[in-house]
Amino acid sequence: MSTGIDLQQSFVDVLVGLGLTPGVAKAVWMPIPMIVMVLGVTVGALVCTWLERKISAAAQQRIGPEFAGPFGILIPIADVAKLVIKQGTRPAKADPILFTLGPAIVFISIFLCFLVVPFGQNILISNLATGIFFIIAISSLAPIGLLMAGYSSNNKYSLLGGLRAAAQSISYEIPLALAALAVAMMSNGLSTIDIVNQQADYGIITWNIWRQPIGFVIFMIAALAECERLPFDLPEAEEELVAGYQTEYTGMRFALFYGGSYANLLLAGLLVTVLYFGGWELPFPIDKVGEFLGISNDTAWWQIVTATLGISVTLIKTYFFVFFAILLRWTVPRVRIDQLLDLGWKFLLPVGLVNLLLTAALKLALPAAFGG
Numbered sequence: 001m002s003t004g005i006d007l008q009q010s011f012v013d014v015l016v017g018l019g020l021t022p023g024v025a026k027a028v029w030m031p032i033p034m035i036v037m038v039l040g041v042t043v044g045a046l047v048c049t050w051l052e053r054k055i056s057a058a059a060q061q062r063i064g065p066e067f068a069g070p071f072g073i074l075i076p077i078a079d080v081a082k083l084v085i086k087q088g089t090r091p092a093k094a095d096p097i098l099f100t101l102g103p104a105i106v107f108i109s110i111f112l113c114f115l116v117v118p119f120g121q122n123i124l125i126s127n128l129a130t131g132i133f134f135i136i137a138i139s140s141l142a143p144i145g146l147l148m149a150g151y152s153s154n155n156k157y158s159l160l161g162g163l164r165a166a167a168q169s170i171s172y173e174i175p176l177a178l179a180a181l182a183v184a185m186m187s188n189g190l191s192t193i194d195i196v197n198q199q200a201d202y203g204i205i206t207w208n209i210w211r212q213p214i215g216f217v218i219f220m221i222a223a224l225a226e227c228e229r230l231p232f233d234l235p236e237a238e239e240e241l242v243a244g245y246q247t248e249y250t251g252m253r254f255a256l257f258y259g260g261s262y263a264n265l266l267l268a269g270l271l272v273t274v275l276y277f278g279g280w281e282l283p284f285p286i287d288k289v290g291e292f293l294g295i296s297n298d299t300a301w302w303q304i305v306t307a308t309l310g311i312s313v314t315l316i317k318t319y320f321f322v323f324f325a326i327l328l329r330w331t332v333p334r335v336r337i338d339q340l341l342d343l344g345w346k347f348l349l350p351v352g353l354v355n356l357l358l359t360a361a362l363k364l365a366l367p368a369a370f371g372g
Contacts, residue, residue, distance in 0.1 A: 033125045041114055045262040046076035051319070052262075052326055059330040083258065088251030091154050098152035103249065103256035105145030110264050112138050117270045118192055120280045120310035131192040132184055135271070136177050139226070142264075143169035146235065149257075150245035161244025164337060165235035168225060171344030176222035178352030179215040182359040183208055183275045186371035196279030198371060204283035209276045211370060214355045216276050218348055223268040225344070228261065230329040234337050269321035270314070277317050280310030 011032075015025035050065075050073060057064025065072025090099055116131035118124040128134055143166045150162015184190050186208070187198040199207050209216055225232040236244035246257050273279055286306055295302050335343070363370040 037114055037125060038111075040119070041111065041263050041266070042259070044266045045259050046080070047319075048262040048265055048322055049076045049079060051322060055323060055326045056330060059327060079258075080255070083251060083255040086251045088253055091248050093154045094248065095152035095154075098148045099248075100253065102145045102147075102149030102152060102245075103253045103260070105148065106142045107256040107260040107263075109138050109141040109145065110260050110267060113267055114263075114270075116192055117267065118196065118274065118279060119270075119314050120307050123307065123311060124193070127191060127193050130190045132180050132190045132195070136173070136180065139267075140169070140173055142260075146245050149249070153245070153248040155248050157241045157243075158245050158247045161235045161241045161247070164241075165228070165245060167337075168228070168232065168234060168340060168344075171341050172222040172225040172348070175218050175344060175348035175352040176226065178349075178356050179212075179219040179222065180271075180275060182212055182215045182356050185356070185359055185363060186211065188371055192274050192279075196274055196281065199278045200281045200285060203281070203285050204278070207276065207278045207281075212276065212355075212359070214351065215359075216272075218352050218355065219272065219275065221343075221348060223272065224325060224328070225340070227265045227268050227325070229265065229325050231332045231334050232340060233334060234340055237334060265322060265325060266318065268325075269318035272321050273314055273317040280314045282309070282313055286310075 011029050012022065012025040015028060016022055020028070053072065053075060054064045065075045068074040068078055090096065113135045115125045116128050116134050118127075146165035146169070147162045150158045150160070150165070153159070183195060187195040189195070195208075228235055235241075236246060241247070246254060249257060286309065359370065
Protein backbone atom coordinates (compact mmCIF):
# COMPACT_ATOMS: atom_id res chain seq x y z
CA MET A 1 0.00 0.00 0.00
CA SER A 2 1.23 3.49 -0.85
CA THR A 3 2.21 6.04 1.77
CA GLY A 4 3.11 9.71 1.87
CA ILE A 5 6.73 8.74 1.12
CA ASP A 6 5.66 7.32 -2.26
CA LEU A 7 3.88 10.61 -3.02
CA GLN A 8 7.09 12.49 -2.29
CA GLN A 9 9.12 10.22 -4.56
CA SER A 10 6.62 10.61 -7.38
CA PHE A 11 6.78 14.41 -7.10
CA VAL A 12 10.58 14.38 -7.07
CA ASP A 13 10.67 12.07 -10.12
CA VAL A 14 8.44 14.48 -12.05
CA LEU A 15 10.70 17.46 -11.25
CA VAL A 16 13.81 15.46 -12.17
CA GLY A 17 12.14 14.63 -15.46
CA LEU A 18 11.69 18.37 -16.06
CA GLY A 19 15.45 18.89 -15.74
CA LEU A 20 16.00 19.65 -12.06
CA THR A 21 18.63 17.86 -10.02
CA PRO A 22 17.40 15.45 -7.30
CA GLY A 23 18.67 17.78 -4.56
CA VAL A 24 16.79 20.80 -5.93
CA ALA A 25 13.68 18.69 -6.50
CA LYS A 26 13.66 17.56 -2.86
CA ALA A 27 14.20 21.15 -1.70
CA VAL A 28 11.18 22.25 -3.76
CA TRP A 29 9.10 19.43 -2.25
CA MET A 30 9.97 20.10 1.41
CA PRO A 31 7.70 23.14 2.11
CA ILE A 32 4.76 21.88 0.03
CA PRO A 33 3.38 19.28 2.51
CA MET A 34 3.67 21.73 5.40
CA ILE A 35 1.86 24.47 3.47
CA VAL A 36 -0.88 22.07 2.41
CA MET A 37 -1.24 20.79 5.99
CA VAL A 38 -1.40 24.32 7.44
CA LEU A 39 -4.10 25.28 4.95
CA GLY A 40 -5.99 22.02 5.46
CA VAL A 41 -5.97 22.21 9.27
CA THR A 42 -6.92 25.89 9.17
CA VAL A 43 -9.87 25.27 6.85
CA GLY A 44 -10.93 22.26 8.92
CA ALA A 45 -10.86 24.31 12.14
CA LEU A 46 -12.86 27.10 10.47
CA VAL A 47 -15.47 24.57 9.37
CA CYS A 48 -15.68 23.39 12.99
CA THR A 49 -16.39 26.95 14.17
CA TRP A 50 -19.18 27.28 11.60
CA LEU A 51 -20.64 23.92 12.62
CA GLU A 52 -20.46 24.98 16.28
CA ARG A 53 -22.72 27.94 15.54
CA LYS A 54 -25.18 26.16 13.25
CA ILE A 55 -25.54 22.97 15.33
CA SER A 56 -25.84 24.99 18.54
CA ALA A 57 -28.54 27.11 16.92
CA ALA A 58 -30.43 24.02 15.78
CA ALA A 59 -30.22 22.50 19.26
CA GLN A 60 -31.70 25.70 20.69
CA GLN A 61 -34.37 26.00 17.95
CA ARG A 62 -33.01 29.14 16.35
CA ILE A 63 -31.52 29.92 12.94
CA GLY A 64 -27.96 30.91 13.71
CA PRO A 65 -25.73 32.85 11.30
CA GLU A 66 -27.33 33.29 7.87
CA PHE A 67 -26.47 36.73 6.45
CA ALA A 68 -22.65 36.56 6.16
CA GLY A 69 -22.61 34.54 2.96
CA PRO A 70 -24.87 31.58 2.13
CA PHE A 71 -25.89 29.88 5.39
CA GLY A 72 -23.41 32.13 7.20
CA ILE A 73 -20.31 30.38 5.82
CA LEU A 74 -18.31 33.63 5.89
CA ILE A 75 -18.66 33.96 9.66
CA PRO A 76 -15.39 32.02 10.35
CA ILE A 77 -13.51 34.34 7.96
CA ALA A 78 -14.94 37.33 9.82
CA ASP A 79 -13.74 35.79 13.10
CA VAL A 80 -10.20 35.43 11.75
CA ALA A 81 -10.18 38.96 10.33
CA LYS A 82 -11.34 40.39 13.67
CA LEU A 83 -8.65 38.56 15.63
CA VAL A 84 -5.90 39.48 13.16
CA ILE A 85 -6.62 43.23 13.22
CA LYS A 86 -7.44 43.37 16.94
CA GLN A 87 -4.81 44.99 19.13
CA GLY A 88 -2.80 42.54 21.20
CA THR A 89 -2.48 43.61 24.82
CA ARG A 90 -0.55 42.23 27.78
CA PRO A 91 -1.10 42.86 31.49
CA ALA A 92 1.46 45.21 32.97
CA LYS A 93 2.74 42.68 35.51
CA ALA A 94 2.55 39.61 33.25
CA ASP A 95 5.69 37.65 32.37
CA PRO A 96 6.32 38.75 28.74
CA ILE A 97 8.18 35.62 27.62
CA LEU A 98 5.90 32.98 29.13
CA PHE A 99 2.81 35.00 28.21
CA THR A 100 3.76 34.80 24.52
CA LEU A 101 5.27 31.32 24.63
CA GLY A 102 2.21 29.63 26.22
CA PRO A 103 -0.27 29.87 23.30
CA ALA A 104 2.53 29.11 20.80
CA ILE A 105 3.40 25.83 22.55
CA VAL A 106 -0.26 24.82 22.65
CA PHE A 107 -0.84 25.48 18.96
CA ILE A 108 2.43 23.95 17.73
CA SER A 109 2.00 20.76 19.76
CA ILE A 110 -1.49 20.21 18.32
CA PHE A 111 -0.37 21.14 14.82
CA LEU A 112 2.55 18.68 14.81
CA CYS A 113 0.22 15.77 15.57
CA PHE A 114 -1.31 16.12 12.10
CA LEU A 115 2.02 15.05 10.56
CA VAL A 116 1.24 11.35 11.06
CA VAL A 117 -2.56 11.36 10.70
CA PRO A 118 -3.74 9.95 7.33
CA PHE A 119 -6.56 11.79 5.58
CA GLY A 120 -6.72 9.08 2.92
CA GLN A 121 -4.92 6.06 1.51
CA ASN A 122 -2.05 8.13 0.13
CA ILE A 123 -2.63 11.35 2.04
CA LEU A 124 -0.26 11.79 4.97
CA ILE A 125 3.03 13.57 5.41
CA SER A 126 5.01 10.97 7.35
CA ASN A 127 4.18 7.32 7.95
CA LEU A 128 6.11 6.90 11.19
CA ALA A 129 6.38 3.39 12.59
CA THR A 130 5.61 4.94 16.00
CA GLY A 131 2.79 7.21 14.83
CA ILE A 132 0.39 6.74 17.75
CA PHE A 133 3.24 7.09 20.26
CA PHE A 134 4.31 10.31 18.49
CA ILE A 135 0.80 11.77 18.79
CA ILE A 136 0.50 10.93 22.49
CA ALA A 137 4.00 12.28 23.24
CA ILE A 138 3.65 15.55 21.31
CA SER A 139 0.11 16.29 22.49
CA SER A 140 1.28 15.94 26.11
CA LEU A 141 3.25 19.18 25.65
CA ALA A 142 0.05 21.24 25.36
CA PRO A 143 -0.66 21.32 29.15
CA ILE A 144 2.76 22.95 29.65
CA GLY A 145 1.67 25.82 27.42
CA LEU A 146 -1.66 26.11 29.23
CA LEU A 147 0.09 26.21 32.60
CA MET A 148 2.50 28.85 31.27
CA ALA A 149 -0.41 30.97 30.05
CA GLY A 150 -2.26 30.74 33.35
CA TYR A 151 0.80 31.41 35.52
CA SER A 152 2.24 34.27 33.45
CA SER A 153 -1.01 36.26 33.18
CA ASN A 154 -0.78 37.44 36.82
CA ASN A 155 -4.51 36.79 37.21
CA LYS A 156 -6.13 34.50 39.77
CA TYR A 157 -8.73 33.22 37.31
CA SER A 158 -6.05 32.47 34.72
CA LEU A 159 -3.91 30.65 37.28
CA LEU A 160 -6.81 28.48 38.40
CA GLY A 161 -7.66 27.72 34.77
CA GLY A 162 -4.08 26.74 34.00
CA LEU A 163 -3.86 24.47 37.04
CA ARG A 164 -7.16 22.84 36.14
CA ALA A 165 -6.04 22.34 32.54
CA ALA A 166 -2.81 20.65 33.63
CA ALA A 167 -4.56 18.39 36.14
CA GLN A 168 -7.29 17.45 33.66
CA SER A 169 -4.87 16.70 30.85
CA ILE A 170 -2.64 14.51 33.04
CA SER A 171 -5.69 12.63 34.38
CA TYR A 172 -7.07 11.72 30.95
CA GLU A 173 -3.89 11.22 28.91
CA ILE A 174 -3.25 7.87 30.60
CA PRO A 175 -6.69 6.29 29.88
CA LEU A 176 -6.50 7.65 26.33
CA ALA A 177 -3.06 6.10 25.84
CA LEU A 178 -4.24 2.75 27.25
CA ALA A 179 -7.20 2.68 24.85
CA ALA A 180 -4.93 3.50 21.89
CA LEU A 181 -2.39 0.90 23.05
CA ALA A 182 -5.06 -1.83 22.98
CA VAL A 183 -5.77 -0.98 19.33
CA ALA A 184 -2.05 -0.91 18.53
CA MET A 185 -1.68 -4.34 20.15
CA MET A 186 -4.29 -5.81 17.80
CA SER A 187 -2.66 -4.08 14.81
CA ASN A 188 0.84 -5.33 15.72
CA GLY A 189 2.23 -1.83 15.30
CA LEU A 190 1.92 1.84 16.19
CA SER A 191 1.72 3.16 12.62
CA THR A 192 -1.57 4.85 11.77
CA ILE A 193 -1.42 3.31 8.30
CA ASP A 194 -1.03 -0.20 9.74
CA ILE A 195 -3.96 0.35 12.08
CA VAL A 196 -6.26 1.28 9.18
CA ASN A 197 -4.98 -1.55 6.99
CA GLN A 198 -5.70 -4.02 9.77
CA GLN A 199 -9.37 -2.97 9.62
CA ALA A 200 -9.67 -3.16 5.83
CA ASP A 201 -9.99 -6.90 5.17
CA TYR A 202 -13.76 -7.39 5.26
CA GLY A 203 -15.21 -3.90 5.50
CA ILE A 204 -17.30 -2.71 8.41
CA ILE A 205 -17.29 -6.04 10.26
CA THR A 206 -13.53 -5.75 10.89
CA TRP A 207 -13.59 -2.18 12.20
CA ASN A 208 -12.19 -1.88 15.70
CA ILE A 209 -15.39 -0.39 17.08
CA TRP A 210 -16.76 -3.97 17.29
CA ARG A 211 -13.62 -5.50 18.79
CA GLN A 212 -12.83 -2.66 21.16
CA PRO A 213 -16.18 -1.28 22.45
CA ILE A 214 -14.80 -0.63 25.95
CA GLY A 215 -11.70 1.04 24.56
CA PHE A 216 -13.85 3.14 22.24
CA VAL A 217 -15.94 4.51 25.12
CA ILE A 218 -12.77 5.24 27.13
CA PHE A 219 -11.15 6.97 24.16
CA MET A 220 -14.25 9.07 23.44
CA ILE A 221 -14.55 10.31 27.03
CA ALA A 222 -10.81 10.97 27.32
CA ALA A 223 -10.73 12.75 23.93
CA LEU A 224 -13.56 15.07 24.95
CA ALA A 225 -11.72 15.83 28.20
CA GLU A 226 -8.45 16.49 26.33
CA CYS A 227 -10.31 18.89 24.00
CA GLU A 228 -11.87 20.58 27.06
CA ARG A 229 -15.35 20.18 25.64
CA LEU A 230 -18.47 20.11 27.77
CA PRO A 231 -19.09 18.44 30.15
CA PHE A 232 -15.32 18.67 30.77
CA ASP A 233 -14.62 22.38 30.12
CA LEU A 234 -13.51 23.09 33.71
CA PRO A 235 -10.31 24.99 32.71
CA GLU A 236 -12.36 27.75 31.06
CA ALA A 237 -15.68 27.56 32.88
CA GLU A 238 -17.19 30.99 32.18
CA GLU A 239 -19.42 31.06 35.26
CA GLU A 240 -16.48 30.36 37.58
CA LEU A 241 -13.25 31.54 35.92
CA VAL A 242 -14.34 34.16 33.35
CA ALA A 243 -12.37 32.42 30.55
CA GLY A 244 -9.75 30.55 32.56
CA TYR A 245 -6.22 30.71 31.18
CA GLN A 246 -7.50 32.74 28.18
CA THR A 247 -8.83 35.63 30.31
CA GLU A 248 -6.00 38.10 29.62
CA TYR A 249 -5.40 37.17 25.97
CA THR A 250 -6.42 39.22 22.92
CA GLY A 251 -5.55 39.45 19.24
CA MET A 252 -3.34 36.81 17.66
CA ARG A 253 -2.39 35.25 20.99
CA PHE A 254 -6.04 34.51 21.65
CA ALA A 255 -6.40 33.33 18.04
CA LEU A 256 -3.81 30.62 18.73
CA PHE A 257 -5.89 29.34 21.65
CA TYR A 258 -9.14 29.69 19.69
CA GLY A 259 -7.83 27.95 16.57
CA GLY A 260 -5.91 25.39 18.59
CA SER A 261 -9.04 24.26 20.47
CA TYR A 262 -10.92 23.54 17.24
CA ALA A 263 -7.85 21.99 15.60
CA ASN A 264 -7.63 19.72 18.64
CA LEU A 265 -11.29 18.77 18.21
CA LEU A 266 -10.61 17.97 14.55
CA LEU A 267 -7.56 15.90 15.54
CA ALA A 268 -9.64 13.94 18.06
CA GLY A 269 -12.21 13.18 15.37
CA LEU A 270 -9.50 11.97 12.99
CA LEU A 271 -8.00 9.72 15.67
CA VAL A 272 -11.40 8.19 16.46
CA THR A 273 -11.85 7.58 12.73
CA VAL A 274 -8.41 6.00 12.29
CA LEU A 275 -8.46 3.88 15.45
CA TYR A 276 -12.06 2.63 15.51
CA PHE A 277 -13.93 3.39 12.27
CA GLY A 278 -11.61 2.10 9.58
CA GLY A 279 -10.05 5.40 8.55
CA TRP A 280 -10.62 6.05 4.86
CA GLU A 281 -12.20 2.63 4.29
CA LEU A 282 -15.82 2.30 3.18
CA PRO A 283 -18.18 -0.16 4.92
CA PHE A 284 -17.20 -2.54 2.10
CA PRO A 285 -13.63 -3.10 0.75
CA ILE A 286 -13.04 -0.68 -2.14
CA ASP A 287 -10.39 -3.00 -3.64
CA LYS A 288 -13.04 -5.69 -4.02
CA VAL A 289 -15.21 -3.20 -5.93
CA GLY A 290 -12.43 -2.64 -8.45
CA GLU A 291 -11.96 -6.37 -8.89
CA PHE A 292 -15.72 -6.87 -9.30
CA LEU A 293 -15.86 -4.16 -12.01
CA GLY A 294 -12.76 -5.57 -13.69
CA ILE A 295 -10.69 -2.45 -12.96
CA SER A 296 -7.05 -2.81 -12.03
CA ASN A 297 -6.12 -1.09 -8.78
CA ASP A 298 -2.99 0.25 -10.54
CA THR A 299 -5.03 2.22 -13.06
CA ALA A 300 -4.28 5.96 -12.68
CA TRP A 301 -7.86 7.25 -12.89
CA TRP A 302 -9.10 4.56 -10.49
CA GLN A 303 -6.42 5.56 -7.97
CA ILE A 304 -7.62 9.18 -8.23
CA VAL A 305 -11.22 8.05 -7.66
CA THR A 306 -10.32 5.92 -4.63
CA ALA A 307 -8.09 8.67 -3.15
CA THR A 308 -10.85 11.27 -3.49
CA LEU A 309 -13.38 8.86 -2.06
CA GLY A 310 -11.03 8.02 0.82
CA ILE A 311 -10.57 11.67 1.78
CA SER A 312 -14.34 12.23 1.64
CA VAL A 313 -15.07 9.17 3.79
CA THR A 314 -12.43 10.20 6.36
CA LEU A 315 -13.85 13.71 6.66
CA ILE A 316 -17.44 12.46 6.93
CA LYS A 317 -16.51 10.16 9.81
CA THR A 318 -14.43 12.89 11.46
CA TYR A 319 -17.14 15.53 11.30
CA PHE A 320 -19.66 13.06 12.68
CA PHE A 321 -17.54 13.02 15.84
CA VAL A 322 -17.42 16.84 15.76
CA PHE A 323 -21.22 16.91 15.44
CA PHE A 324 -21.52 14.59 18.44
CA ALA A 325 -19.16 16.74 20.54
CA ILE A 326 -21.04 19.94 19.71
CA LEU A 327 -24.44 18.37 20.37
CA LEU A 328 -23.18 17.04 23.70
CA ARG A 329 -22.36 20.62 24.71
CA TRP A 330 -26.05 21.48 24.84
CA THR A 331 -27.19 18.14 26.28
CA VAL A 332 -25.03 17.36 29.32
CA PRO A 333 -24.33 19.70 32.28
CA ARG A 334 -20.79 20.51 33.37
CA VAL A 335 -19.29 18.25 36.04
CA ARG A 336 -17.41 19.44 39.14
CA ILE A 337 -13.63 19.34 39.22
CA ASP A 338 -13.60 16.58 41.84
CA GLN A 339 -16.01 14.50 39.75
CA LEU A 340 -13.83 15.06 36.70
CA LEU A 341 -10.67 13.82 38.43
CA ASP A 342 -12.44 10.91 40.11
CA LEU A 343 -13.78 9.75 36.75
CA GLY A 344 -10.30 9.78 35.22
CA TRP A 345 -8.28 8.22 38.05
CA LYS A 346 -10.80 5.96 39.79
CA PHE A 347 -12.83 4.67 36.84
CA LEU A 348 -11.29 5.16 33.39
CA LEU A 349 -7.74 4.24 34.44
CA PRO A 350 -8.58 0.83 36.00
CA VAL A 351 -11.09 0.04 33.25
CA GLY A 352 -8.46 0.92 30.65
CA LEU A 353 -5.97 -1.43 32.27
CA VAL A 354 -8.53 -4.24 32.39
CA ASN A 355 -9.39 -3.62 28.73
CA LEU A 356 -5.70 -3.81 27.78
CA LEU A 357 -5.22 -7.10 29.65
CA LEU A 358 -8.43 -8.47 28.15
CA THR A 359 -7.22 -7.54 24.66
CA ALA A 360 -3.93 -9.35 25.26
CA ALA A 361 -5.78 -12.45 26.48
CA LEU A 362 -8.15 -12.45 23.49
CA LYS A 363 -5.21 -11.99 21.12
CA LEU A 364 -3.69 -15.20 22.49
CA ALA A 365 -6.99 -17.10 22.60
CA LEU A 366 -8.48 -15.88 19.28
CA PRO A 367 -5.53 -14.79 17.13
CA ALA A 368 -7.53 -14.70 13.87
CA ALA A 369 -10.00 -12.15 15.25
CA PHE A 370 -7.66 -10.06 17.41
CA GLY A 371 -4.51 -9.78 15.32
CA GLY A 372 -2.44 -12.60 16.75
